[in-house]
Amino acid sequence: xxxxxxxxxxxxxxxxxxxxxxxxxxxxxxxxxxxxxxxxxxxxxxxxxxxxxxxxxxxxxxxxxxxxxxxxxxxxxxxxxxxxxxxxxxxxxxxxxxxxxxxxxxxxxxxxx
Amino acid sequence: xxxxxxxxxxxxxxxxxxxxxxxxxxxxxxxxxxxxxxxxxxxxxxxxxxxxxxxxxxxxxxxxxxxxxxxxxxxxxxxxxxxxxxxxxxxxxxxxxxxxxxxxxxxxxxxxxxx
Numbered sequence: 270x271x272x273x274x275x276x277x278x279x280x281x282x283x284x285x286x287x288x289x290x291x292x293x294x295x296x297x298x299x300x301x302x303x304x305x306x307x308x309x310x311x312x313x314x315x316x317x318x319x320x321x322x323x324x325x326x327x328x329x330x331x332x333x334x335x336x337x338x339x340x341x342x343x344x345x346x347x348x349x350x351x352x353x354x355x356x357x358x359x360x361x362x363x364x365x366x367x368x369x370x371x372x373x374x375x376x377x378x379x380x381x382x
Numbered sequence: 383x384x385x386x387x388x389x390x391x392x393x394x395x396x397x398x399x400x401x402x403x404x405x406x407x408x409x410x411x412x413x414x415x416x417x418x419x420x421x422x423x424x425x426x427x428x429x430x431x432x433x434x435x436x437x438x439x440x441x442x443x444x445x446x447x448x449x450x451x452x453x454x455x456x457x458x459x460x461x462x463x464x465x466x467x468x469x470x471x472x473x474x475x476x477x478x479x480x481x482x483x484x485x486x487x488x489x490x491x492x493x494x495x496x497x
Binding site for chain 2: 300302309310311312314317327359364365366367368369370371373374375376
């Protein structure tokens with residue numbers, strides 16, 4: 270069954286440390302996305318990709334990098350984690366055409382202390 | 383640019399009463415696609431229904447919505463709320479042009495159904 274898998278499910282990081290969130294999809298979608306979800310803000314787009322080797326800045330890219338080494342994998346990297354990056358992060362794939370929806374992963378809860 | 387507005391942050395209802403969650407949008411694209419996603423507690427968002435046809439009712443799992451391009455609206459409705467409908471609901475617009483095919487989400491409406 271096609272799916273989007275995120276790892277880890279939960280992560281505690283120290284301020285100033287490096288954090289890598291991983292996402293793997295078996296949907297064969299070209300497009301992949303990273304969102305963070307915070308109460309009162311909904312889903313905010315951090316980075317996205319149109320295919321292997323491409324990354325694009327979303328609406329709130331500051332403090333984050335992204336990497337798309339293959340069709341299946343899309344990582345979100347926090348080089349110097351800060352407490353303000355404590356959030357729930359969702360990866361999604363889809364949207365390859367204007368009528369196609371997204372499939373979301375299960376999310377990663379990140380706590381930066 | 384493209385945007386989606388959901389005016390209610392929290393809607394609290396008694397079981398059995400009708401549900402209406404508001405969604406309006408702005409876009410320069412003349413043929414937008416609109417989506418409703420639902421997210422239950424500790425789960426990820428999943429598609430509830432979608433539409434791109436003007437004035438056509440779309441239904442799924444007891445919910446329905448009609449895209450009205452004249453008023454740029456795509457409100458979500460249900461005739462009788464159930465306890466299991468308690469969840470976070472997102473309206474989304476498929477952006478086009480400079481936004482490519484990215485989905486633009488509203489901030490979400492939390493629906494709480496009480497016995």
